[in-house]
Amino acid sequence: MDNKTNWLDYDVDEMVRGDRDYLWHHIKPHKVFQTAEQMIIVEGKGLRVKDIRGREYLDATSGGVWSVMVGHGRDSIAAAVYEQLKILSYYAGTVGNIPGIKFAAKLIELLPRLSKVFFSNSGSEANEKAFKVVRQLSHIDPDRKGKYKVLFRDRDYHGTTIGALSATGQMERKQDFGPFAEGFAEFPHMLCYRCPFGKSYPGCDIDCARSLEDVILKEGPDTVGGCIVEPITAGGGIMVPVQEYYPILQTICRKYGVYLIMDEVVCGFGRTGKFWGHDQYDVDPDIITMAKGLASSYMPLSATVFRQNIFDKFLCDPGQPAERMNYFRDISTYGGCTGAMTAALESTRIIEEEQLVENSRVVGAYLLEGLQSLSDMKLVGDVRGKGLFCGMEFVKDKQTKESITEGEMGRLMGLVAAEGVLVGRTNSSLPGNNTIMNFAPALVATKSEMDEIVTAVKRALEKF
Numbered sequence: 501m502d503n504k505t506n507w508l509d510y511d512v513d514e515m516v517r518g519d520r521d522y523l524w525h526h527i528k529p530h531k532v533f534q535t536a537e538q539m540i541i542v543e544g545k546g547l548r549v550k551d552i553r554g555r556e557y558l559d560a561t562s563g564g565v566w567s568v569m570v571g572h573g574r575d576s577i578a579a580a581v582y583e584q585l586k587i588l589s590y591y592a593g594t595v596g597n598i599p600g601i602k603f604a605a606k607l608i609e610l611l612p613r614l615s616k617v618f619f620s621n622s623g624s625e626a627n628e629k630a631f632k633v634v635r636q637l638s639h640i641d642p643d644r645k646g647k648y649k650v651l652f653r654d655r656d657y658h659g660t661t662i663g664a665l666s667a668t669g670q671m672e673r674k675q676d677f678g679p680f681a682e683g684f685a686e687f688p689h690m691l692c693y694r695c696p697f698g699k700s701y702p703g704c705d706i707d708c709a710r711s712l713e714d715v716i717l718k719e720g721p722d723t724v725g726g727c728i729v730e731p732i733t734a735g736g737g738i739m740v741p742v743q744e745y746y747p748i749l750q751t752i753c754r755k756y757g758v759y760l761i762m763d764e765v766v767c768g769f770g771r772t773g774k775f776w777g778h779d780q781y782d783v784d785p786d787i788i789t790m791a792k793g794l795a796s797s798y799m800p801l802s803a804t805v806f807r808q809n810i811f812d813k814f815l816c817d818p819g820q821p822a823e824r825m826n827y828f829r830d831i832s833t834y835g836g837c838t839g840a841m842t843a844a845l846e847s848t849r850i851i852e853e854e855q856l857v858e859n860s861r862v863v864g865a866y867l868l869e870g871l872q873s874l875s876d877m878k879l880v881g882d883v884r885g886k887g888l889f890c891g892m893e894f895v896k897d898k899q900t901k902e903s904i905t906e907g908e909m910g911r912l913m914g915l916v917a918a919e920g921v922l923v924g925r926t927n928s929s930l931p932g933n934n935t936i937m938n939f940a941p942a943l944v945a946t947k948s949e950m951d952e953i954v955t956a957v958k959r960a961l962e963k964f
């Protein structure tokens with residue numbers, strides 16, 4: 501191992517070669533890297549990042565997947581993790597540790613209607629825990645016998661593992677990875693711009709929410725135990741349901757004894773301008789999953805948070821042969837990383853102390869307004885969002901809403917990057933519809949930084 505601590509000490513070409521020779525990047529067709537160079541990010545502060553060639557960008561993606569909530573380069577998180585690692589770096593989640601206890605208590609303070617926190621290491625895994633709880637109860641709880649199925653929404657994404665992918669409504673993420681796990685079924689999405697029922701709000705009776713009941717009846721109410729949704733759909737195209745949506749969904753879930761599982765992996769920790777995405781609605785989920793912004797991705801950590809009455813169903817007597825296996829038999833090695841919980845505590849402290857949720861609401865509304873001011877430009881079909889989480893959908897024809905091609909979308913992304921701003925997009929998710937640009941800057945964003953984003957998109961559209 502060398503003792504270089506500064507990226508400037510490295511030979512740029514050697515690193516570029518190393519990237520090409522050794523790394524298999526996420527969700528990328530690699531043939532292009534035989535000729536093109538992959539971007540290598542080397543440092544970041546706030547919203548600014550720098551690549552290995554010394555080019556600076558405004559990161560409008562919070563680290564690419566909307567997760568660095570408090571911005572890049574926070575010394576206090578690094579210092580807190582360093583101090584904790586010196587005391588105790590790890591002990592498995594089969595026992596307790598101080599940062600874990602403190603952060604779980606913090607989460608319950610933030611989610612007062614829930615009461616038990618299970619730590620793991622990724623958003624996919626957090627969702628798997630929710631599915632496993634639903635499934636185990638379908639065996640051990642006489643009131644929930646056979647209720648093992650989990651319903652998910654078209655265009656929602658819940659992770660990369662086979663279980664989470666089975667519960668995912670994005671065909672391109674699933675293609676060629678089958679066969680999928682049995683026990684998952686889809687219900688329609690809720691994007692008004694492309695209403696699956698061809699209707700318009702408010703005269704639609706919110707059929708998208710009501711359609712959940714049809715799917716429960718079709719699958720058999722005695723077989724359905726859970727329904728998982730993103731409060732605001734992220735990777736499927738920044739889709740914000742109308743206010744009436746979740747109360748209807750919840751009423752249907754309660755009617756049929758279906759647990760409502762809210763996947764807050766993206767929306768949690770202030771992304772949408774409220775602490776939790778579901779706080780935007782009058783809804784009271786039974787299980788909540790979270791990752792990404794939990795520790796602002798300074799360290800990997802996820803959590804699945806349950807209602808007390810769900811936890812209580814697993815309180816079995818180990819001395820009784822008939823029930824000795826009825827505890828939640830699940831483990832996650834990295835659910836015991838004390839550094840990750842310390843990072844989460846410090847990141848959450850920063851979010852609260854610097855009032856970043858309120859900043860997300862105010863600066864996010866400003867960003868949305870700025871992006872909406874481009875609505876009359878060519879290609880701009882729809883602009884939508886909540887808080888510092890916005891999407892812009894591009895179409896060839898505003899009347900027919902025919903999407904631009906993926907090639908055109910790629911070119912547009914390149915033009916925005918050339919303006920010095922990194923934005924995101926629907927990526928390998930929706931056949932024919934990977935044409936939604938997304939904006940999710942860190943919650944420390946300022947209005948003038950939002951002006952930079954809007955200007956970059958405007959210039960890119962002008963040059964297109």
Ligand SMILES: Cc1ncc(COP(=O)(O)O)c(C=O)c1O
Nearest residue numbers: 622623624657658659765766791
């Ligand atoms: C809503 C949602 N849930 C779950 C996941 C999976 O999280 P991870 O990549 O940490 O497994 C993602 C990832 O993007 C996500 O957007």
